[in-house]
Amino acid sequence: MEQRHLGRTGLRVSRIGLGTLTWGRDTDEHDAAEQLKAFWEAGGTLVDTADVYGGGEAEYLLGQLVGGLVPRRDLVIATKAGSVADPYRRFDGSRGHLLAALDASLERLGTDHVDLWQIHAFDPVTPLDETLQALDLAVSSGRARYAGVSNFCGWQLAKAATWQLASPGVRTRLASTQMEYSLLQRGVEREVLPAALDLGVGLLPSSPLGRGVLTGKYRSGTPADSRGASELLAPFVEPYLDEPAGRVVDAVATAADGLATTPLQVALAWVRDRPGVVAPIVGARNARQLTEALSVEALSLPDEICQALDDVSAPVHRYPDQDWSTL
Numbered sequence: 147m148e149q150r151h152l153g154r155t156g157l158r159v160s161r162i163g164l165g166t167l168t169w170g171r172d173t174d175e176h177d178a179a180e181q182l183k184a185f186w187e188a189g190g191t192l193v194d195t196a197d198v199y200g201g202g203e204a205e206y207l208l209g210q211l212v213g214g215l216v217p218r219r220d221l222v223i224a225t226k227a228g229s230v231a232d233p234y235r236r237f238d239g240s241r242g243h244l245l246a247a248l249d250a251s252l253e254r255l256g257t258d259h260v261d262l263w264q265i266h267a268f269d270p271v272t273p274l275d276e277t278l279q280a281l282d283l284a285v286s287s288g289r290a291r292y293a294g295v296s297n298f299c300g301w302q303l304a305k306a307a308t309w310q311l312a313s314p315g316v317r318t319r320l321a322s323t324q325m326e327y328s329l330l331q332r333g334v335e336r337e338v339l340p341a342a343l344d345l346g347v348g349l350l351p352s353s354p355l356g357r358g359v360l361t362g363k364y365r366s367g368t369p370a371d372s373r374g375a376s377e378l379l380a381p382f383v384e385p386y387l388d389e390p391a392g393r394v395v396d397a398v399a400t401a402a403d404g405l406a407t408t409p410l411q412v413a414l415a416w417v418r419d420r421p422g423v424v425a426p427i428v429g430a431r432n433a434r435q436l437t438e439a440l441s442v443e444a445l446s447l448p449d450e451i452c453q454a455l456d457d458v459s460a461p462v463h464r465y466p467d468q469d470w471s472t473l
Contacts, residue, residue: 152348155348157222157291166199169199186220190440195226197229299338300336329356329459330391337467357383361410394459414442419446
C-alpha cells in the first residue's frame with residue numbers, strides 16, 4: 147500500500163487507516179485479529195483508536211494483538227484523549243486529564259509510546275494553550291511521537307496550529323486533524339481543509355463512506371445487520387438517509403457500474419485522493435468488509451467521474467466562505 151507523509155512531518159503512514167470504533171463492543175477479539183492481520187498483510191500501517199472506544203476495550207484489544215500477531219514496529223498507532231463520560235462536560239482538555247488519559251491508554255495498549263496522540267475535540271472551557279501544553283509534554287517525554295487534533299473547526303484548528311508554530315520554546319507542530327469527510331459530508335472544505343493545507347496539517351477523514359450509506363446498502367431499505375438497524379447507531383446513520391443523500395448514492399452506484407467496481411471503492415477512492423487528505427480511516431464489521439475496502443488501492447477514478455461526483459455532492463458555499471475569485 148502506498149505510504150504518505152502525515153502533514154508537514156517525516157512520519158509516513160498507509161493511505162488507508164484502520165479504525166477501531168466498534169472493537170471491544172461489536173467487534174470481538176477473533177474479528178479484530180482477522181482485521182488487523184488482513185490490514186497488515188495488505189501493507190497497512192495506521193491503526194486509529196481512542197480511549198473512549200468501547201470504554202477502553204478497543205485500546206486493550208489492540209494491545210493484546212500487537213506484538214504476538216503483528217510486530218509493533220510495523221504499525222503507526224494513533225489514539226485520542228479528551229472525550230469524557232460526563233453529561234455536563236463532554237470534553238476535558240485540561241492538562242491533568244489529558245496526560246492521565248495518555249498514561250492509561252499506554253497501559254491498555256501495552257506500549258511505552260503511541261505514534262500519534264490526538265486531542266479528541268475542542269474544549270471551550272479550558273484555555274487552548276493549556277491543552278496544547280499537554281501535547282508538548284507528551285512528545286518531549288517520549289510518550290507520543292507526533293501530535294494532532296480531532297473535530298476542531300476551522301478557526302480552532304488555525305489557532306492551535308499557529309500557536310504551535312509561533313510560540314516561543316520547543317513546541318510540537320500539529321501533524322494531523324481528524325474530521326468526518328465524505329461525499330455526503332463535505333463541510334470541512336469550507337474552512338478546515340483550507341486551514342490544514344495552509345498550515346501543513348494532514349487530514350485524516352473519519353466516516354469516509356458516509357457512515358456506511360455510500361456503500362449503497364440502504365438504497366432499498368435498512369438491512370437487519372447494518373448500523374442503521376442498531377438501536378445504538380441508528381441515530382448516527384439516519385441523517386444521511388434523506389433525498390439529497392440518495393441522489394449522491396445513486397451517482398456513486400452509477401459510477402461503480404461504469405467502472406465495473408463497487409460503490410464502496412468509488413466513494414473511498416474519491417475521498418482518499420482529495421487535496422490535503424492523507425489517509426481515510428475505515429472501520430469494518432469483519433475482515434471480508436475490510437478486504438473489499440483495501441482493494442481500492444488499485445483504483446484511481448477518471449477525471450470525468452470525479453467531476454460528476456463533485457457536482458452532485460457539492461456543498462453550498464455562502465458568505466463568508468465562498469470563493470471570492472469567482473465573483
